[in-house]
Amino acid sequence: MFRIDGINGESIVVDGNWVEKLRTGTSRGRNPADQYSGTDVKEFTRRKKLFGTEKEHLLQVTVSIGTFYSLQVPAERRADVDALIAELEKARESATS
DSSP states (O other), X not given: XXXXXXXXXXXXXXXXXXXXXXXXXXXXXXXXXXXXXXXXXXXXXXXXXXXXXXXXXXXXEEEXXXXXXXXXXXXXXXXXXXXXXXXXXXXXXXXHO
C-alpha cells in the first residue's frame, strides 16, 4: 500500500488493485487501478496569507482514473509524487495482467 498526503488533509492511496482519494480520512472516491490513464503535475507558487509576502511552492497533482483525483503537495516532496506515479503504473500493470 502506498499513500501520499497533501495539504488540507487530502490523500491518495494506492492499494493493490484500487486507487482511493481521502479527505480528512474519509473516502471521497475509489476506482480500480486498471482505469488509470495518466498523471498531470504542475508547479505553482501562491501566497501563504492573503496579503502576505511569504510564498509557498506547490505541486498540483491530477490523477486520471476513470475520474480525476487532485492533490496539492509541497514542491520539495517531488520524490513522493514520482513514487506515486510509479505505484500507479505498477498497480495498473498488475491489474491488467
